[in-house]
Amino acid sequence: MMNSMNNIIKQIDDVLTITNSEIITNRQFAIDINSGDVHQSLAYLKSIGFTQLSILTCIDLIANNEFQLIYILNNWELGLFVIVRTIIPRDNPAFVTIINIFPGAKYYEREVHEFFGVTFEGNDSYSKPLLLEIWDDIPPLRKDFDPQVYSDSKFPKRDLDKIYRSKIGGVD
Amino acid sequence: MVLENQDNRNLWEKIGDFFSANSIWMKWYCTGCGAIELPPTMTSRFDMERLGMGPMATPRQADVLLITGYLSSKTLRRVIYSYEQMQDPKYIVAFGSCTINGGIYYDSYATINQLDKYIPVDLYIAGCMPRPEGIMNAFADLITMIKKGQANGWRHYQENYEWYKQNQLDSLKEVIIHDEFHE
Numbered sequence A: 001m002m003n004s005m006n007n008i009i010k011q012i013d014d015v016l017t018i019t020n021s022e023i024i025t026n027r028q029f030a031i032d033i034n035s036g037d038v039h040q041s042l043a044y045l046k047s048i049g050f051t052q053l054s055i056l057t058c059i060d061l062i063a064n065n066e067f068q069l070i071y072i073l074n075n076w077e078l079g080l081f082v083i084v085r086t087i088i089p090r091d092n093p094a095f096v097t098i099i100n101i102f103p104g105a106k107y108y109e110r111e112v113h114e115f116f117g118v119t120f121e122g123n124d125s126y127s128k129p130l131l132l133e134i135w136d137d138i139p140p141l142r143k144d145f146d147p148q149v150y151s152d153s154k155f156p157k158r159d160l161d162k163i164y165r166s167k168i169g170g171v172d
Numbered sequence B: 001m002v003l004e005n006q007d008n009r010n011l012w013e014k015i016g017d018f019f020s021a022n023s024i025w026m027k028w029y030c031t032g033c034g035a036i037e038l039p040p041t042m043t044s045r046f047d048m049e050r051l052g053m054g055p056m057a058t059p060r061q062a063d064v065l066l067i068t069g070y071l072s073s074k075t076l077r078r079v080i081y082s083y084e085q086m087q088d089p090k091y092i093v094a095f096g097s098c099t100i101n102g103g104i105y106y107d108s109y110a111t112i113n114q115l116d117k118y119i120p121v122d123l124y125i126a127g128c129m130p131r132p133e134g135i136m137n138a139f140a141d142l143i144t145m146i147k148k149g150q151a152n153g154w155r156h157y158q159e160n161y162e163w164y165k166q167n168q169l170d171s172l173k174e175v176i177i178h179d180e181f182h183e
Helices: A004-017 A035-047 A105-116 A149-153 B011-022 B033-042 B074-083 B096-101 B132-148 B152-157 B161-172
Strands: A020-025 A029-032 A052-061 A066-076 A082-089 A092-096 A119-121 B024-027 B054-055 B064-067 B091-095 B123-127
Touching: A004 A020, A004 A029, A004 A035, A004 A082, A035 A066, A035 A082, A052 A105, A105 A119, B011 B024, B011 B132, B024 B074, B024 B132, B033 B132, B064 B074, B074 B161, B091 B096, B091 B132, B091 B152, B096 B123, B123 B132, B152 B161
Parallel strands: A029 A082, A092 A119, B024 B054, B024 B064, B064 B091, B091 B123
Antiparallel strands: A020 A029, A052 A066, A066 A082
């Protein structure tokens, strides 16, 4: 298994411009790619057998003022997962859609737009609401969104005489 | 707001309550993990039908609405929609600590914290999640309450409709459901 994965990584490294690669488990490896190369990289990976887009998601790296987009592709024949990671700026985050490579990304892109505010040029429906209805605040999975403040302002709480809290790891 | 418990039913209402207490059809709204406690309650191990309770497929023919767990603001719209479709008399049983005070997702941006602000709850079952014994116990209590005329949340909803509606609008902005697959 390890051997075939190393071969695949080498094969990918010869063709694509990878800034970094990392082996995570014996069936998973990650590659970091510049945001400009993502589309041709995904098209190439699809052509060598990574035919399924398992998920497209996003990580808010607020300390670096960046978003990281994560594409996880699955190769059914080898049982391998590749995690394609790319960095986009956090201010006015915008990216180009991949629905012409993986049509199922349409809904993932809607979800990423809803929870992180990333726009996807070329996907006509990216701005439609998917899970949230009538949302009126900044996207809720950004690190600077405070769910407690939002919940307090929106949903009334029961008045309790005493609130019992369990201690987790020595912290109240 | 406390639901009052005085008994000022006339004879026909008492007879009606006696009969409806003995044949309860329930509709459960499976919003959370609580739904998994219902199959053992319904099937041969605990067998709720010996109390006279049966499952019902649609809200229009059901007497009891079971809220089995978390309600997000999205599902609360559907619950209100289902509840308002039901015929009187109708009862709500709310499951678990999540409907009482928000449970472990008390600070979530999406889950509501106190269900009885939005719809009248006749009976709460505490626990996370309540076991089938707790559910059976609650059903027995609900039957007693209906026989005594104490389960009058539906009347409370009619009389305080503006109060409930205002709370719903404060939290949800709009109760009407906009759904891309149905428009």
